[in-house]
Structure formats: structure tokens, C-alpha cells
Amino acid sequence: MSLTDSTPATITAAGNPTVQIPEPPSPGRLVHGGFVHGILTNKKALFGLAILVLFALLALLAPLLAPGNPSDFGPEASLAPSADHLLGTTSKGQDVLALTLWGSRSSLAVGFTVGLAATFIGCLVGIASAYFGKAIDELLSLLTNIFLLIPGLPLLVVLAAFLPPGPVTVVIVLIITGWAGSARVLRSQALSLRSKDFVASAVVTGEKAWRIMFREILPNMASIVMSTLLGCVIYGIGAQAGLEFLGLGDTGSVSWGTNLYWANNDGALMTGDWWVLLPSGVAIAVVAFALAMINYAVDEITNPRLRVEKKG
Amino acid sequence: METLTELERGNIGPAAAGPVLSVKNLQVQYTAESGNVTAVDGVSFDIGAGEVFGLAGESGCGKSTIANAIMRLLQTPAKITGGSIELAGRNLLDLGEEELRRTRWRDVAMVFQSAMNSLNPVMTIGDQIVDVFTTHEKMSKQAARERAVELLKLVDISPDRLKSYPHQLSGGMRQRAVIAIALALKPSLLIMDEPTTALDVVVQQEIMHQIKELQQQLGFSILFITHDISLMVELSHRMAVMYAGKLVEVAPSKTMLDNPLHPYTNALMGAFPPLTGPRVELIGIPDAPPNMAHPPTGCRFHPRCPLAIDSCRTIEPPLLPGAENHEAACLLVPGYVVPRERSRR
Amino acid sequence: MVFLLRRLGFYIIAFWACITLNFFLPRLMPGDPVSRMFSQVQSQMRPDQVDALRRLFGLDDRPLWEQYLAYIGNIFRGDMGISLSRFPSPVSEVIASQIGWTLLLGGTSLVIAVILGNFLGILAAWRRGKFLDSVFPPLLIFVGSFPYFWLAMAALYLFGITLGWLPLSHAFSTGLSPSFSLEYISDVATHLILPALTIVLVSIGGWMLGMRNTMIATTAEDYITMARAKGLRPARIMFQYAARNAMLPSVTSFGMSLGFVVGGALLTETVFAYPGIGYQLLTSVQALDYPLTQGIFLTITAAVLAANFLVDIIYVRLDPRVRVS
Numbered sequence: 001m002s003l004t005d006s007t008p009a010t011i012t013a014a015g016n017p018t019v020q021i022p023e024p025p026s027p028g029r030l031v032h033g034g035f036v037h038g039i040l041t042n043k044k045a046l047f048g049l050a051i052l053v054l055f056a057l058l059a060l061l062a063p064l065l066a067p068g069n070p071s072d073f074g075p076e077a078s079l080a081p082s083a084d085h086l087l088g089t090t091s092k093g094q095d096v097l098a099l100t101l102w103g104s105r106s107s108l109a110v111g112f113t114v115g116l117a118a119t120f121i122g123c124l125v126g127i128a129s130a131y132f133g134k135a136i137d138e139l140l141s142l143l144t145n146i147f148l149l150i151p152g153l154p155l156l157v158v159l160a161a162f163l164p165p166g167p168v169t170v171v172i173v174l175i176i177t178g179w180a181g182s183a184r185v186l187r188s189q190a191l192s193l194r195s196k197d198f199v200a201s202a203v204v205t206g207e208k209a210w211r212i213m214f215r216e217i218l219p220n221m222a223s224i225v226m227s228t229l230l231g232c233v234i235y236g237i238g239a240q241a242g243l244e245f246l247g248l249g250d251t252g253s254v255s256w257g258t259n260l261y262w263a264n265n266d267g268a269l270m271t272g273d274w275w276v277l278l279p280s281g282v283a284i285a286v287v288a289f290a291l292a293m294i295n296y297a298v299d300e301i302t303n304p305r306l307r308v309e310k311k312g
Numbered sequence: 313m314e315t316l317t318e319l320e321r322g323n324i325g326p327a328a329a330g331p332v333l334s335v336k337n338l339q340v341q342y343t344a345e346s347g348n349v350t351a352v353d354g355v356s357f358d359i360g361a362g363e364v365f366g367l368a369g370e371s372g373c374g375k376s377t378i379a380n381a382i383m384r385l386l387q388t389p390a391k392i393t394g395g396s397i398e399l400a401g402r403n404l405l406d407l408g409e410e411e412l413r414r415t416r417w418r419d420v421a422m423v424f425q426s427a428m429n430s431l432n433p434v435m436t437i438g439d440q441i442v443d444v445f446t447t448h449e450k451m452s453k454q455a456a457r458e459r460a461v462e463l464l465k466l467v468d469i470s471p472d473r474l475k476s477y478p479h480q481l482s483g484g485m486r487q488r489a490v491i492a493i494a495l496a497l498k499p500s501l502l503i504m505d506e507p508t509t510a511l512d513v514v515v516q517q518e519i520m521h522q523i524k525e526l527q528q529q530l531g532f533s534i535l536f537i538t539h540d541i542s543l544m545v546e547l548s549h550r551m552a553v554m555y556a557g558k559l560v561e562v563a564p565s566k567t568m569l570d571n572p573l574h575p576y577t578n579a580l581m582g583a584f585p586p587l588t589g590p591r592v593e594l595i596g597i598p599d600a601p602p603n604m605a606h607p608p609t610g611c612r613f614h615p616r617c618p619l620a621i622d623s624c625r626t627i628e629p630p631l632l633p634g635a636e637n638h639e640a641a642c643l644l645v646p647g648y649v650v651p652r653e654r655s656r657r
Numbered sequence: 658m659v660f661l662l663r664r665l666g667f668y669i670i671a672f673w674a675c676i677t678l679n680f681f682l683p684r685l686m687p688g689d690p691v692s693r694m695f696s697q698v699q700s701q702m703r704p705d706q707v708d709a710l711r712r713l714f715g716l717d718d719r720p721l722w723e724q725y726l727a728y729i730g731n732i733f734r735g736d737m738g739i740s741l742s743r744f745p746s747p748v749s750e751v752i753a754s755q756i757g758w759t760l761l762l763g764g765t766s767l768v769i770a771v772i773l774g775n776f777l778g779i780l781a782a783w784r785r786g787k788f789l790d791s792v793f794p795p796l797l798i799f800v801g802s803f804p805y806f807w808l809a810m811a812a813l814y815l816f817g818i819t820l821g822w823l824p825l826s827h828a829f830s831t832g833l834s835p836s837f838s839l840e841y842i843s844d845v846a847t848h849l850i851l852p853a854l855t856i857v858l859v860s861i862g863g864w865m866l867g868m869r870n871t872m873i874a875t876t877a878e879d880y881i882t883m884a885r886a887k888g889l890r891p892a893r894i895m896f897q898y899a900a901r902n903a904m905l906p907s908v909t910s911f912g913m914s915l916g917f918v919v920g921g922a923l924l925t926e927t928v929f930a931y932p933g934i935g936y937q938l939l940t941s942v943q944a945l946d947y948p949l950t951q952g953i954f955l956t957i958t959a960a961v962l963a964a965n966f967l968v969d970i971i972y973v974r975l976d977p978r979v980r981v982s
Contacts, residue, residue: 145671146670146671148916149913149962149965150674150916150958151958152916153917153920154920154923154938154953154954154958155954157939157942157954158678158679158951158954159682161942161950162683162947163685164686241804242804242805242806242920242924245927246924246927247943260806269813269814277810277814281803281811284802284804284807285803285804289799292802293795
């Protein structure tokens with residue numbers, strides 16, 4: 001057993017880990033209805049969901065709200081925010097609002113893709129590791145721990161440097177560096193479920209391995225999986241932004257990260273064009289924060305000890 | 313066994329005037345989103361000096377809650393909502409935080425159920441004993457360590473275990489260590505909450521034996537809480553049986569064993585058949601314990617009681633005197649006449 | 658100690674995995690990795706020089722496994738090749754010249770963030786529901802939601818450009834030569850403030866929240882109840898009983914998070930043009946100086962692994978249950 005099992009890590013947008021204790025959140029007892037009710041009455045969750053929905057809508061409607069190609073150079077460069085250009089223009093005359101709206105498409109898409117894929121792989125590895133135990137567990141745990149240990153951003157940089165540039169590379173590279181965190185958390189949780197009686201009885205009645213893993217164990221981990229998913233999405237959005245900012249991603253595309261890359265490259269900071277830098281950064285933060293709030297809420301709902309007691 | 317010093321004998325003597333512990337109408341509630349649950353509903357009992365008082369009942373009947381209430385260790389959502397707890401004449405519920413902290417462990421100490429969980433895993437046993445001394449008495453660490461050694465010897469643990477960590481001790485040793493810590497300040501009352509439940513039967517007997525010896529030697533009172541009546545009968549002078557948040561019978565142990573007055577007590581006795589003697593049928597109690605959020609009307613035991621009569625559904629009997637020193641909360645207690653229903657006008 | 662030996666073995670395997678990755682990556686690239694690597698330098702060199710370089714980098718006609726073993730051998734001898742962008746300095750020399758800055762920046766930020774963050778976490782847990790607990794964690798999480806580099810830029814803009822209080826870039830003012838003089842040290846310190854502050858701000862939320870949650874779980878343990886029952890003073894319970902145990906998961910996660918700190922330092926260095934190896938890594942990629950890129954990657958990884966091993970040693974000291982008696 002690796003000592004590093006004792007604390008899983010979820011990741012905030014800046015690639016910074018928040019430490020969480022692997023409290024088994026009494027999953028069996030939480031009926032789905034109760035959980036949904038919990039989410040809907042929790043202020044943090046509602047706040048987070050509202051923001052996510054808003055951004056998703058903006059992303060989908062970007063072609064309508066800001067028609068045309070936002071990357072096209074324009075005639076009026078480096079304008080401060082005004083009635084014509086609500087968020088001003090870049091040094092190349094591009095409308096910042098349009099760039100931000102269009103940028104959300106790539107950032108959210110990549111973020112969610114990476115999040116889903118990383119969580120999926122994490123589930124596979126984590127549950128299989130917990131279920132099969134022994135040699136398979138040793139091997140998979142070794143693999144997981146190696147990927148957890150190797151510093152993420154440098155690995156990201158190195159991979160991106162050698163692989164052909166483009167959106168696919170970005171996604172692949174992010175998944176490679178992002179799956180291990182979820183695998184470890186999920187393995188922890190699956191292990192505690194593995195020892196429960198209902199799994200033992202399923203094994204004894206001869207249920208097939210994959211059925212036990214995905215019909216018995218997985219549903220009982222639903223809230224942790226969701227929590228992991230949120231963490232992975234946060235990671236995806238943040239890491240993509242970081243990669244793009246360094247110029248190692250797909251510089252031709254429009255995303256919040258590339259917006260900031262070009263802003264930095266064009267010296268927006270030095271010329272005082274703060275409006276070019278503000279929106280994309282704030283957008284990343286707000287979305288990440290919303291996801292973190294939902295995560296916080298999911299934790300509170302499933303682990304009563306973390307709830308703040310109501311006064312009176 | 314070490315001969316006792318004068319100091320250690322301090323607790324033995326003529327019975328102090330008045331009971332050591334006097335619980336009156338204690339009420340404890342748990343607040344839940346769906347409503348409040350009264351886990352302990354108007355419980356009263358006294359424990360005299362040097363007396364071992366057993367409190368028995370099923371899991372969830374409220375006995376541990378009482379223990380925690382006396383020590384004032386209850387945390388939200390549990391809350392003491394009524395009654396008083398007098399320790400040597402002082403109402404514990406009136407004490408402020410700091411006063412309470414200073415009273416704790418001096419006058420009343422507690423032995424928790426799982427010794428493994430109640431010991432700090434990263435501190436040595438010795439340090440955890442010394443802790444108590446350096447906090448409550450103006451003692452140097454050296455002096456405290458010497459006292460710690462004496463305590464360990466008292467419970468038959470070798471002094472070189474001072475430097476051991478909890479995980480390095482066997483289950484029985486840990487429990488004895490916890491008992492030693494509890495006795496450090498020579499409290500007049502020791503609360504023991506299921507002290508042997510986590511141990512195997514052989515070790516259980518050792519610990520029970522140890523407790524008995526210590527009690528006779530040092531003369532402290534014990535509130536002994538367990539669900540295992542057979543254990544309790546061995547040790548206690550008097551016993552109380554608890555059901556659904558209320559006391560249903562209080563009597564000297566032998567009397568309760570030989571002549572239980574309450575049907576629930578009777579059923580409990582039947583649930584522990586003796587290993588020797590003629591074969592006795594094991595009788596269980598039908599159905600399940602009541603939902604404490606909505607307890608049954610009248611006598612709380614009546615749905616499961618083989619002797620229930622009509623009045624049991626409407627009248628909730630208090631503890632009624634059935635014999636000398638023997639009370640039971642049952643309408644069928646000999647000498648009690650069921651009041652006729654008042655006619656409607 | 659079996660535990661430590663296992664961990665050491667694990668780190669060695671992890672390092673080996675990185676070396677292998679390093680070896681195969683350039684060979685996975687489409688096209689001829691050699692020409693790509695040398696594309697910048699080739700035009701300035703004669704063919705026989707190019708051939709010598711190839712042999713130097715192990716990109717010659719020897720069979721793959723021979724190249725692989727030679728590569729591993731070189732790494733363990735500290736030979737990570739020759740930097741292309743700073744030809745002919747060896748990679749190890751180039752790295753050594755700048756690693757100090759990263760250690761300064763990363764080290765300072767880490768120490769501050771960890772100590773302050775954990776302390777705030779303990780306080781927040783102890784005073785659950787009160788101001789510190791309900792305002793700070795969400796606030797710090799919000800601040801931590803901003804990408805490192807964005808906060809760095811914001812800080813740069815606010816304090817460097819608008820207010821002009823602090824220097825804009827680099828580790829020390831141009832023209833000053835390194836020495837142990839007060840002038841130099843205070844100059845370095847002023848240049849360090851913004852980048853370090855950025856890293857601290859972003860990472861502190863994680864430490865605080867982590868410690869808070871662990872403390873909450875710990876304070877629910879039975880031995881805390883017993884400590885209260887013993888009438889121990891609240892401060893003693895908080896530190897000697899609760900925090901001392903809650904620290905343990907924190908220590909393990911500290912090891913894990915070192916990798917992230919490195920990443921954060923990398924991005925911050927980029928924004929502030931702080932001449933550490935993070936900045937160097939980026940410029941090497943831009944310059945297509947693959948040996949340097951790989952060398953920095955290996956160095957960073959080795960450092961993280963070594964630090965983790967150190968953390969393991971500390972953990973063994975802290976948790977008696979891990980020691981084999």
C-alpha cells in the first residue's frame with residue numbers, strides 16, 4: 001500500500017492542488033432524489049450552476065452575439081472600452097468582447113473534454129485497481145503514482161514541444177497529465193466499497209467482474225466521481241490556458257489562453273491596455289470558481305460533517 | 313500488587329454524605345431537519361459513594377448519550393434540554409467553560425468504548441498520562457512521569473511501556489492504559505461506556521476482574537454502561553435498565569436478576585441464557601426498537617410487550633415502587649392499581 | 658526501514674520512466690528528429706561537425722538499444738548533452754547557472770504559503786462557521802481560480818506599471834553584479850516580492866482548505882473527545898492532539914504538490930522574465946534547443962523526486978505507526 005493513498009488531490013485552475021480527505025460519503029444511503037434536492041437547495045451549488053449555464057449559453061450563442069471571425073484584424077487598434085466595443089480592442093484592432101465570447105467555445109470544450117476523458121480513465125484505472133487487487137493493483141498504482149509525481153507543467157511543456165502542434169495534441173497532452181489525480185481518489189473510494197458486504201455477495205453469486213465494477217461499485221461512488229469530474233474540468237480549463245499562454249498550444253485558435261498569449265506578446269501590459277488582459281483571465285477564474293463551488297457543495301451534501309451548522 | 317500508599321487510599325472511607333452523582337429529569341434532544349428527537353427523556357437516578365451502578369439497554373436507547381451528557385461532551389446536533397446533573401452537590405450544567413474544564417477528570421472521568429480510538433496515535437502512553445498531571449496539577453514533568461509509572465503498575469502494565477505508542481499495545485493493555493489514565497486524578501466517579509465491548513471474551517474477563525479489584529481498592533463509584541447484562545450483574549451493586557430514552561427498571565443487581573419486574577427486563581434476561589445449568593430457551597424480543605422521532609403512545613414498550621393491557625396504550629407509567637429499593641415503570645407492578653378511565657362527560 | 662526503501666525504489670523507477678520518455682520523444686516526432694534538432698545550427702557548421710554532433714547526441718547509426726543504454730549511462734554521469742542555443746556549453750552548466758533563482762523563488766513562496774496556509778486552516782477549522790471559516794476559504798479559492806500567470810500579470814500591472822513600486826522583471830537590476838552586499842541583497846529581495854507574492858496568493862487557498870478539512874475530520878475523532886474529557890486546555894488539544902494528527906495527510910500531500918509548485922513557478926517566471934529554469938525551459942522550447950529542454954525536464958523531475966523522498970523521511974519521523982518497531 002502506498003502511503004500517498006492517504007490523501008487524494010483535486011486541482012484548481014492554476015494547477016494547484018486542494019487537499020481533500022477521502023471521506024466515504026455514505027453513498028448508499030443517499031438516494032438520488034435526496035441528492036438532487038440537496039444540490040438545488042444549496043446556495044453554493046445554485047450559484048455555480050447558474051454561472052456555468054450562463055457561460056455555456058454565451059459560448060453556444062457566440063456566432064450570433066459576435067458574428068464574423070474574431071481574429072480578423074480591424075482598423076481601430078488599442079481602443080479602451082466604449083459603446084462600440086464594450087471591452088475595447090486589441091493592438092491588432094480585434095474586438096475583445098468577440099474574442100472573449102468565441103474563446104469560451106474552445107476553452108469550455110477542451111476543458112470538458114479533458115475533464116470527461118481524464119475522469120473516465122481515472123474510473124477505469126481506479127476501480128479496476130481496487131477490484132482486482134494484488135498484481136494489477138500494484139502495477140496500476142505504480143503507474144498512477146509515477147504520473148502523479150512527475151511535475152505536470154514541465155511534462156506538459158516537454159510533450160507539447162515534441163508533438164506536432166494543434167488542438168488534438170493539446171487535448172491528448174492534457175489528458176496524459178491529468179488522469180492520475182482522479183485515478184488515485186477513485187481507487188481510494190473503490191477500495192472502501194470493495195470491502196463492503198454487497199460486493200462480497202455479488203462476487204459469491206458469480207457476477208461478472210465488469211458488471212460488479214460498473215453496476216455495483218461505480219453507482220455507489222457517484223458523488224465522488226462527480227467531484228472528480230469537476231476537478232478535472234477545472235484542471236482542463238486552467239492547464240489549457242497555461243499551455244496556450246506559453247505559446248505551446250494551438251496559437252491559431254481562439255481561446256481564453258491564446259487571447260492572453262497574444263495580449264502578452266503584443267505587449268498589452270506595457271502599453272497599459274488592461275482591457276485586453278482582463279476579460280479572458282476573469283472568465284477563467286469565474287468558471288473555475290463556479291465549478292469549485294459546485295464541488296464544495298457536493299462535498300457538503302455528501303459529508304454532513306463538513307456542513308456549517310445553522311445558527312439557532 | 314503494590315501496597316497502596318496513604319494517598320491512594322484517599323478515596324476509601326465512610327460513605328460521603330449524599331450521593332456522588334444525582335441526575336434529575338435529564339432530557340437530551342437531537343435536532344434534525346425533520347424534527348427534534350428526544351434521545352433521553354426525563355431520566356433520574358442517583359449513584360452513591362463507592363457504588364457501582366450499571367446502566368443497560370439496547371443500542372440506541374440513549375445510554376451513551378447520558379454518559380456524554382454527564383461529561384458535557386455532547387456536540388451539535390445533540391443538546392441537553394432539561395434537568396440537572398449534580399456531582400457532589402454541584403450542578404454541572406451551571407458551570408462555565410473554564411470551570412468545566414477544570415472540573416473534568418478530577419471529579420468525574422470516563423473510560424471510552426474503544427481504547428484504540430480514544431488514544432492519540434502519535435503520542436506515547438506515558439505522555440498521555442503526564443498530560444493530565446501537567447494540566448490539572450502544578451507538577452514537574454519528572455514528578456508526573458513518576459506518578460504515571462505508579463498508575464501503570466496499578467493496572468499491571470510494565471513501566472517500560474511508558475514510551476510505547478498505542479498501536480504497539482495489545483487490546484487488553486490499551487484498555488487498561490485508558491483505565492489508568494482515567495484514575496490519574498482519583499475521581500470520585502468513573503463512567504465506563506462499554507469498556508469491554510471491543511475486546512474478545514477472554515480479555516474481557518481480565519479487564520472486568522481488574523476493574524472490580526481497582527474499585528474495591530480505591531473505592532470510586534462507577535457508572536457502568538453496557539448492553540451485556542451478564543457482565544453488569546457481576547460488577548454492579550445496583551442496576552437500571554433503559555428503553556427508548558427512559559428508565560424502565562431500577563433495582564439491586566441480584567434482585568433484578570432473580571426477580572425482574574418489567575417485561576422488558578424479563579425479556580433481556582431471557583436473551584442471555586446461562587452456559588451452565590439446565591437448558592433454557594433463548595427468547596428474543598419481537599419487532600424492532602421504536603422510532604425515537606415518533607415514539608409509541610403510552611408505555612413505549614407496549615407494542616412489543618407480551619403482557620400489555622389496554623391501559624398500556626394510553627398511560628405512560630413512571631417508575632413505580634414494586635418492592636424495597638426496586639422500581640419498575642410498568643402498570644403491572646404488584647401493588648399498583650390501574651386507574652379507571654375517567655368517563656367522558 | 659522497509660517503507661523508505663520501497664519509496665526509494667519507486668522514485669528510481671519514476672526517474673527511469675522519465676529518462677525513457679526523454680529518450681523516445683524526439684524519436685517519435687514525425688520526420689527526421691536529427692535535422693529538426695540541428696536545423697538552427699546546421700547552417701553554421703560543416704558536415705563533419707554535424708556528424709560529430711550527431712554522435713555526441715547519440716543520434717547515430719548504432720542500434721536503438723545501444724543508444725538507449727548509452728543515454729542512461731550519460732544521465733547518471735550528469736552528462737545531459739550540449740545545449741544548442743548556448744553552443745557549446747553543456748546542458749548541465751546552463752542549468753546550474755540559473756537553477757538558483759528558481760530555488761529562491763519557489764522555496765520562499767512555498768515556505769510562506771505552506772506555513773501561513775496551514776496555520777489559517779487550523780484556525781478556520783477551530784472556529785467553524787465563524788468569520789475566518791466562512792469568508793476566507795471561498796475567497797482564497799476564488800483567488801486561486803485565477804491562472805497563476807494572469808495573477809502575475811495583474812500584480813505586475815498594478816504594482817509595477819501603474820504604481821511603479823516594484824520592479825518589472827528579472828531577478829536583479831541590470832548593471833548590478835552579484836555580491837553579498839546589502840545593496841545587492843535588497844535589490845534581489847525587491848525583485849522577488851511580486852513573483853513570490855503571486856505564487857503565494859494562488860496556492861495558499863489550497864493549503865488552507867486542505868488543512869481545514871483534515872482538521873475537521875480529525876476533530877471528530879474519539880481521541881479528541883477524550884482529550885476534551887480530560888480537561889486539557891483548548892490550545893493543547895488543538896495543536897498537540899488535533900493538528901499533530903491532521904498534519905500527516907498534509908505532509909504527504911505536500912510532497913505531491915511540489916510538482917505543482919514547480920509548474921506555478923514556471924509560469925510566474927515567464928511573466929516576470931525571472932531567470933530561473935522555468936523561464937529557461939520555455940526559451941529552450943522556443944529555440945528548439947531540445948537537449949536543453951530535456952535536460953531541464955530531467956533536472957526538475959529529479960529535484961521533485963528528491964524532495965518527495967525527503968518528505969517521506971520526515972513523515973516517518975512524524976507518524977509512529979509507519980515505523981517498524
